[in-house]
Amino acid sequence: MLLISPAFHGYWKAISDALKFRGHEVHPHCYDAPNGLSGKVQNKLIHELPVALQWHGLREAASVRAVRALDRVQPDVILVIKGDQLTDTWWSAAEKSGAARVLWLYDELERMSYSPERLRELGPVVSYSKRDVEALRLAGVQAAHVPDAHDSLMEFTPKPIKGLSFIGARYPRREELLRAVAVEGIDVVAFGREWSRSLWDIARTRRFRGAGFPSGGDVPRAEYYGIMAGSSAALNMHGDGHDFSMRTFEAPGVGGLSLIDKPEVERYYDVGTETLVYSGAEDVVDIMRRAELDSVWSQSIRDAGRRKTLAKHTFVHRVAEIEQLWG
Incomplete structure (x- = not known):
């Protein structure tokens, strides 16, 4: 082939x-x-x-x-x-x-x-x-x-990160939501060249203003799998694409606590037990606070989402x- x-x-x-x-x-x-x-x-x-x-x-x-x-x-x-x-x-x-x-x-x-x-x-x-x-x-x-799918054959190492992680392009709607979550005292970190504060990334993206919360540059796939697995939760906020992105399957696939903005995800996962849906910053803050207080609840969603992914969505x-x- x-x-x-x-x-x-x-x-x-x-x-x-x-x-x-x-x-x-x-x-x-x-x-x-x-x-x-x-x-x-x-x-x-x-x-x-x-x-x-x-x-x-x-x-x-x-x-x-x-x-x-x-x-x-x-x-x-x-x-x-x-x-x-x-x-x-x-x-x-x-x-x-x-x-x-x-x-x-x-x-x-x-x-x-x-x-x-x-x-x-x-x-x-x-x-x-x-x-x-x-x-x-x-x-x-x-x-x-x-x-789309999860790459179940790729090795990765979970990277412990306290708080909510986001990996992707820096669109205004995404930045607005992440700022609103951070204002409520939730730790937030974003990755991608447009979020990065390195001089090289600032020069090539012309993003002179920081987002107001910690950020990093582009990360290879094995590393961002580890980030999603090791974060308190992984945010999936779609852009203008028609359907579900790779992250829909990757975040639960690596055992992350997946927060997604499309309720239609019920097509693939049981919402509430295998993945979580949010409609705005208030929902994200509530989920993050509950996850911090109830690790048994959040771990059960991580485990169930990973099982479903490995059984059907690789x-x-x-x-x-x-x-x-x-x-």
Whole structure:
């Protein structure tokens, strides 16, 4: 199997490990990770500029590298993760290879350059977004809903942190909620380059004002798994995404006390015994105070959430679902 993926937070490795666990011979290739400083600059230009401003030559170069991996591996199956930055050079070669193919989307369609017409040609498609899957099916695309997941195969070490932890982008609504919680005397710590007070992160994000509570920079996945596991509670506050983020499954998966802002999470977890839902800062403060006073209660939720995750919501489970599309 050839796994073609962006390097994004190392999730390619979570998927690769799950495929190997399922018995596949996997050859991963990160199409946006050329070596050296120039490669990092290219990756930034490809992913962080609007599509209209991206240099086609960079996308073409990434596609040529992917084709070389295809020629080297000669796979029976190709699993492409996202792949919207790859050009027809890649897709034509993948089609000519005769390998079975599945396209796995972890982002919303409006954030990518695919059209429904194009996805009819590239399918079958799986997406984390139920809304997108419904729209694709109406457009005649072979599409299936596969939620995000927890990487149960990655080793991590819990990092004791007193209080509420948050890992993610510094959006105004998130900062407002975390400030409101901190004002009530709850310890709060946030991680991510936009929260960071290091001079390098301040220079590149232009976030000159601190959030008013402790913060750190970007952390690798193994480290933020440890942060969620070792925190008094882990906050999951969604942005404008359609559906449930990786953190929905990762926080309970590592044994964290998971606080999430979407009551629809009952689709996956029993609210109140396996995960907790909040609607604002007042709810978060109440939960934090109860967790501080009643460790038996909070530990029971941690244990139950972890059991549910390991039983139903790992990348191994998701890969087993996707196998049906090429089997």
